[in-house]
Amino acid sequence: MVASDQLLPISSPRGFSAPTHLLYAYDFLIFYGGMVRNLRRVVHAFRVYGSISGQLVNWSKSSIFFGSLVSPAQISSLQSLVEMQIGRLPLSYLGAPLFRGKPRKSVLMPIADKILSKFAKWKGKSLSLAGRPTLIRSVITGSLVHSFMVYKWLSQMVTKKIRNFLWTSSCEETKLVRVAWNRCCRPYALGGLGLKDLVLLNDSLLRKLTWKFITYNNFAFTF
Known part of the structure; x- marks a missing residue:
C-alpha cells in the first residue's frame, strides 16, 4: 500500500525509509x-x-x-x-518494554520483578545446591537477552538477589560466602558454575547490536 502511494508512511530521517x-x-x-x-x-x-x-x-x-x-x-x-x-507508552511488546526517552526505573523494574518472581522461595527449598544454578541459567539467559538495554544498577540488583537465591534458596536472605561471585561465573572447566555475569552479558549484547548497526545492510538496522 505504501509502495503504491495508497498509504502515507510516517516521517523518517533524510536518506532513510520509515518502517511500514x-x-x-x-x-x-x-x-x-x-x-x-x-x-x-x-x-x-x-x-x-x-x-x-x-x-x-x-x-x-x-x-x-x-x-x-x-x-x-x-x-x-x-x-x-x-x-x-x-x-x-510505556508498554510491553513481546516481553520487552517500549518507552519514550531514557529508560527510567519505573520502566525497568518490571523486568527485574518478572525475573525474580521465578525464584520463589519454595522453588529454592525444593532444589539442591546443584539444581539452583541450572534454574538460574535457564531463567536469566532466556529473560535478559530480550531486554538488553538496561542500566548497570539493575543488573547489579538482580545479581545480588540471584546470589542470595543460590546460597540460601531465598532472594531476600543473605549469607556470608567465601566464594567470589566472579568465580561462580567462570565455566565449569575453570572451576566455576557456568553462570552469567549480567553486567558483562548486557555489555556484550549492546556491543553486538552496535556492530550490526555498523556492518549490516538490513532495513531494521539502517533505519
Whole structure:
C-alpha cells in the first residue's frame, strides 16, 4: 500500500525509509501518518482480508498510538472511525518494554520483578545446591537477552538477589560466602558454575547490536 502511494508512511530521517509494519506471530504493528485517509484504507484492507481468509481483527483488543504532532481534533476524528482504545507508552511488546526517552526505573523494574518472581522461595527449598544454578541459567539467559538495554544498577540488583537465591534458596536472605561471585561465573572447566555475569552479558549484547548497526545492510538496522 505504501509502495503504491495508497498509504502515507510516517516521517523518517533524510536518506532513510520509515518502517511500514512489524509482524511477529499474532502481534502486528502498522506505522502510518495520522490522516483519516490512511486509517480508512488500513481498516478496509483488514476487512477485505478478513472476508477472504476468515481471520478477523479484534478491534477491542487493538490500540492506536499517536505522535506528539497529532492534534486533539485529529485524534478525535481518527478514533471515531474505529473502535480502538488509545494506547500510551510505556508498554510491553513481546516481553520487552517500549518507552519514550531514557529508560527510567519505573520502566525497568518490571523486568527485574518478572525475573525474580521465578525464584520463589519454595522453588529454592525444593532444589539442591546443584539444581539452583541450572534454574538460574535457564531463567536469566532466556529473560535478559530480550531486554538488553538496561542500566548497570539493575543488573547489579538482580545479581545480588540471584546470589542470595543460590546460597540460601531465598532472594531476600543473605549469607556470608567465601566464594567470589566472579568465580561462580567462570565455566565449569575453570572451576566455576557456568553462570552469567549480567553486567558483562548486557555489555556484550549492546556491543553486538552496535556492530550490526555498523556492518549490516538490513532495513531494521539502517533505519
